[in-house]
Amino acid sequence: MTTLDRYVIRNFLQPYLYCIIGFLSIWLIFDISDNSATILEGQVSLAEVGRFYFSQLPQVLVILLPVALLLALLFCLGKMSRANEIVSMLTAGISVPRVLLPLMVVGLLTTGLVLTLNYSLAPHAELSRKIFFDNLNRRGPKQVTISGQIFRNRTNDRTWFIAHFQPNSNKFEGVQVIQQDEHDNIVKNYLATTATYDPATKVWHFELAKIVQYDAAGNITHEELLPTLAIPGWTETPYRLSSANVRAEFLGVPELREYLQFNSDFPQTLLAPFHTQLQYRLALPWTCLVVVFMAAPLGIGFSRRGILAGVAIAIVLVFCMNFLIHLFLALGEGDRISPLVAAWTPNVLFAAVGLYLLHLRATNRETPNFNLAPLRHILGWQ
Numbered sequence: 001m002t003t004l005d006r007y008v009i010r011n012f013l014q015p016y017l018y019c020i021i022g023f024l025s026i027w028l029i030f031d032i033s034d035n036s037a038t039i040l041e042g043q044v045s046l047a048e049v050g051r052f053y054f055s056q057l058p059q060v061l062v063i064l065l066p067v068a069l070l071l072a073l074l075f076c077l078g079k080m081s082r083a084n085e086i087v088s089m090l091t092a093g094i095s096v097p098r099v100l101l102p103l104m105v106v107g108l109l110t111t112g113l114v115l116t117l118n119y120s121l122a123p124h125a126e127l128s129r130k131i132f133f134d135n136l137n138r139r140g141p142k143q144v145t146i147s148g149q150i151f152r153n154r155t156n157d158r159t160w161f162i163a164h165f166q167p168n169s170n171k172f173e174g175v176q177v178i179q180q181d182e183h184d185n186i187v188k189n190y191l192a193t194t195a196t197y198d199p200a201t202k203v204w205h206f207e208l209a210k211i212v213q214y215d216a217a218g219n220i221t222h223e224e225l226l227p228t229l230a231i232p233g234w235t236e237t238p239y240r241l242s243s244a245n246v247r248a249e250f251l252g253v254p255e256l257r258e259y260l261q262f263n264s265d266f267p268q269t270l271l272a273p274f275h276t277q278l279q280y281r282l283a284l285p286w287t288c289l290v291v292v293f294m295a296a297p298l299g300i301g302f303s304r305r306g307i308l309a310g311v312a313i314a315i316v317l318v319f320c321m322n323f324l325i326h327l328f329l330a331l332g333e334g335d336r337i338s339p340l341v342a343a344w345t346p347n348v349l350f351a352a353v354g355l356y357l358l359h360l361r362a363t364n365r366e367t368p369n370f371n372l373a374p375l376r377h378i379l380g381w382q
């Protein structure tokens with residue numbers, strides 16, 4: 001690392017850290033203000049509150065790091081431009097890309113950090129927030145019970161009806177399993193007061209079970225009552241049975257891949273949110289590097305007016321990118337466009353814009369000037 005690199009990074013890191021600390025402080029103050037009444041009514045200890053807000057940091061950092069990166073870049077490069085330091089570097093024969101190289105490295109490192117956080121910690125933080133406030137609002141037992149669950153195994157032609165079960169549990173109460181043939185005719189009907197899954201042997205154990213067999217016309221041919229019934233070989237697991245209650249935005253990359261693998265027989269419309277969220281988990285962190293490509297050339301100006309115009313354009317571009325990210329995400333989850341297109345298109349489009357702006361600045365050409373004079377004349381503005 002050269003002296004120039006260290007100087008540029010030192011000028012950038014101070015406002016970058018200030019932005020991160022400032023945004024975290026603002027978020028914490030507003031969040032505590034909004035939820036203080038709920039927390040106090042729930043009589044939550046200070047330690048629990050501290051653990052809760054610490055668990056929310058990954059999700060908050062994923063959101064604020066690109067914005068902090070944008071503002072710190074604009075401030076750092078604008079300050080260096082006003083002091084004619086950028087001009088001095090260019091006069092010494094150092095190109096614009098070389099001046100911006102350490103900032104691009106910082107952007108790449110930030111991308112890696114956000115990718116790590118968004119891989120699993122950030123979506124889990126959102127889920128833990130929902131559970132935390134659900135428990136406070138319920139003011140009851142901490143354990144959640146799900147009732148009336150239906151699961152359809154299209155690969156093996158089985159349909160499960162479950163009266164009650166608790167998430168992350170291997171025990172289900174009030175179970176009915178309907179087995180059909182390839183023509184959708186009911187072959188067997190299993191009923192049990194409780195069903196327990198043994199993950200070691202992958203065997204289902206039905207207690208106080210009843211087996212009803214049917215012929216092709218739907219008539220009962222045989223009934224059998226059993227105190228216990230062991231069923232090996234079924235592909236259903238407790239995770240698969242409870243997957244109908246899972247929301248894609250609460251799952252990390254490993255859980256999304258597992259969900260898509262276990263439920264590959266689901267219709268595409270049901271799997272579209274999970275495919276889109278999987279690509280979104282991988283694409284979102286790269287917005288940090290895209291922000292560097294857009295903000296860095298616009299942050300460099302050789303006049304006060306040029307700097308202010310560049311700052312305004314950079315902020316508008318980043319907000320437009322954020323709008324397109326959420327728009328394409330909604331289209332992907334609605335199965336209107338492919339998940340790959342939904343997740344990566346905004347990054348590709350604005351990366352191209354950023355590289356074009358960088359090319360203009362590197363060749364000592366001005367960025368496009370958005371002149372509103374013709375529009376004002378047409379509309380009759382003064």
